[in-house]
Structure formats: structure tokens, C-alpha cells
Amino acid sequence: MIAGRGFHWAKKIDVKLAYRLIISVVNSNILLINELPLEEYLACVATSEMSSECPDTYIEAQSIVARSWMLANVEQKHVALGFDVCNDDCCQRFQGVNNLTEHSRKAARATRGKVLMYNNKIVDARYSKSCGGVMERFENLWENDPKDYMLNIPDAPGNIIVDLT
Numbered sequence: 001m002i003a004g005r006g007f008h009w010a011k012k013i014d015v016k017l018a019y020r021l022i023i024s025v026v027n028s029n030i031l032l033i034n035e036l037p038l039e040e041y042l043a044c045v046a047t048s049e050m051s052s053e054c055p056d057t058y059i060e061a062q063s064i065v066a067r068s069w070m071l072a073n074v075e076q077k078h079v080a081l082g083f084d085v086c087n088d089d090c091c092q093r094f095q096g097v098n099n100l101t102e103h104s105r106k107a108a109r110a111t112r113g114k115v116l117m118y119n120n121k122i123v124d125a126r127y128s129k130s131c132g133g134v135m136e137r138f139e140n141l142w143e144n145d146p147k148d149y150m151l152n153i154p155d156a157p158g159n160i161i162v163d164l165t
């Protein structure tokens, strides 16, 4: 399959899938839907989005954010095709069980049921691979629907360096 569809880093990768696979034809294209338990999906997302060599706390944080985004289910980009999320950067990177490790499974288990909440609702926890040291306001990155929980906040307060050369 192609990873990074539409981005400059797009590349073909081999993917191993587990659990249940539903194969259909949609508009002369083959559509594969992979059904798997949420926690196993999150363990795969964690090591598809980041290295399995990251410290436990990083992978646990990634698992909580990915679970929050998934369960908030705000975007619903693929409802018309009959699945929840795609496998690529459009939603969350999911490269099957290729990079699945006991480390990522442990992080998913350790954070099971944990989501980010705001005003009794699961947070629409959209994220990117790099923030450049500053969290940006939701409406400046995603869509014009400001969120009180996604504001312009530096990662390390007081030490923002902007190199303009």
C-alpha cells in the first residue's frame, strides 16, 4: 500500500494485517476494511506514528491522544465508504501489525479507557508529528471551530527561539 498519500514522503510499504479483513469493490477499486479491537488498533497506531523505541510515557501519551481522537469521532471522513478511519495520515497512521511490539501493546493496556476530556466530552484530539515547539490554536490548523482546550501555548514556556536568518 501507499503510506503518506498526497504528501511528499509518500512511499509504498508492505503491510501485514491481522484479525478480520472485509474485501469489496467500490468504484472499480478494491476496498480493504480491517476490523480489529480498539486497543490493538491503538498499539499499531502508536508504533506507526512514532518509534517503538520511544520511552513508555511517550507511547502511553500517544495512545491516549489517538484513543481520544478516535472515540471523539468528530471528523467522520469516511462514513460514506462504511469505515471509521483510514490507515494513513488523513486520519491516523496505521501500518497494520508491521511495527507492533509488546512495548506498544503494554502502553495501550496501561492506558486502557483513558481519554482526554473537556466539559464532560471526549476531546477532538487532532495532532501532528511536529508542532515546532508551540501548540497552535485549533482554528488556525484544522477548521474554524475554536476549542478552549487547543490554544497557542509554547511547549517550554519562556524559551521560544525563532531563527529568522
Ligand SMILES: [Zn+2]
Binding pocket: 077, 078, 085, 086, 087, 088, 089, 090, 091, 092
Ligand atoms: Zn482518513
